[in-house]
Amino acid sequence: MKVLVTGASGNVGRYVVKELLKMGENVVVAGTDIKKLKTMFGDKVDAVEFDFTNRQTFMEALHEVDRVFLMRPPHLGKPQDLYPFIDIMKSSNIKLVSFLSLMGVEHNTIPPHHKIEKYIENIGIPYAHIRPGFFMQNVSGIHAKEIKEQDKILVPAGKSKASFIDAKDIGLSIAVLLHEPERYKNTAHTITGPQALDYYQVADILSTVLGRKITYDKPGYLKYRQYYINNRGLDKKYVNVTVALYFMTRMGTAKEVTDGFYRLTGRQPRTFKDFAKENKEVFLK
Template identity: 65%
Template sequence: MKILVTGATGNVGKFVVKELLHMGEDVVAAGTNKSKLQAMFGNTIDKVILDLTDNQTFSKALENIDRVFLMRPPHLGKPDDLYPFIQAMKDKDIRLVSFLSLMGVEKNPFPPHHKIEKQIEEAGIPYAHVRPGFFMQNISGIHSVEIRDRDEIFIPAGKSKTSFIDTADIGLAAATLLHNPIKFKHTAHTITGKEALNYSQIAAILSEVTGRTITYVSPSLFHYRHYYIKRRGLPKDYVNVTVALYLMTRLGTAKAVTNDFYHLTKKYPRTFKEFAIENINCFR
């Protein structure tokens, strides 16, 4: 049987595919863009079109599948958007679903990840939730625009700390869970980096790595939301979820550091400085 990786061309999914292949697993890469799937994976693995809002794509995607890496597409702000696919997995008797959740979500009912976790559990599907801290790729991706254009980190996190983790490390953790479905059945794992940093410290690291003076601008949640919707043109549902996450970050929910990654993989997670050096072109 095969493992279906949803969001296979994304920041986490591509690393889940990579690590599963290293483990000798038979992988099916799923996404909504056929050309992107082909460009990234060529003819090396099976590929399938899967739209989590279109149940007509479910049957083909789940054919000969016994394990699933499930992630919520960022543009889907409502948890019930994923409920039909969860039901489809239940009907297929999936052995394990590893859902890409969120650090601290078990105590925070506001992000959609909370209800999705509960829906999977209530459906009776064996699960191994992955609850990572904030992605380092958030800095090199969505927030890199202001860093490149204005030498600023424009994030409404106040003075709070965050235990950032590289999505490559998340991919390895998720692959480890899926590779051992019996061992990790009905478990949840909070995956973080090995240190918690505030954004002023992130700015200092980026300044050192780039040779420029990068400063941390801490806008209000309202100013951030207005800027990202009106100036950056990002979808309201997506921005609203990020605002909720940064509100919780201000309350200290993102600063915990765990050893779960080491316990799963017997490796240490990458530091932010190592990540910044490897991805310096994102900040130039």
């Protein structure tokens, strides 16, 4: 049987695919851009068209599949957007679904991930939720533009700390869960990096690695929201979700450091400094 990876071209999905292939699994990559998927993974995987909003794509994606990595696309803000596919997984007798959730979401009903977790559990599909801390790739991705062009980190996190984790480490953790479905049936795993950092510390690390002064701008929610919508042209729904997450971060929800990654993989998680060195080119002017 095969493992279906949704969001296979994304920050986490690509590493889930890579690690599953190393483990000898047969992988199906799913997405709306088949050409992109085939370019990324070649003939090592099966590529299928898949869209959470198009039920006609569900059955082909699940053909000969018994395990699924489930990722909520950022543009789908409502938990209900994923329910039809989850229902089909139930009827397809999936052995395990590993849902990419959020750290602390079991105590936080605001993000859509909370309701998605509960829906999977209540419908009776065997699950292994993965609840990572903030992605290091957020810094090298969405926030890299201001670092590169203005030498600033622009996030409304105040003085709060986050236990950043590399998407590579998240991908490995998910692959472990999917590779051993019986062992990890009906479990949840909070995985983090090795330390909690505030954005002043992140700026200091980047300054050292890049050889130029990077500062943390610490904008308020309104300034942040207006900038990313008006200046960056990002979708309002997406920006609003990030505002909510940073609001929760200020309440201390992202600072926990766990040994979850080590317990799953037997390895120590990558540090932010090592990540910055590895991705230095992203921030160069």
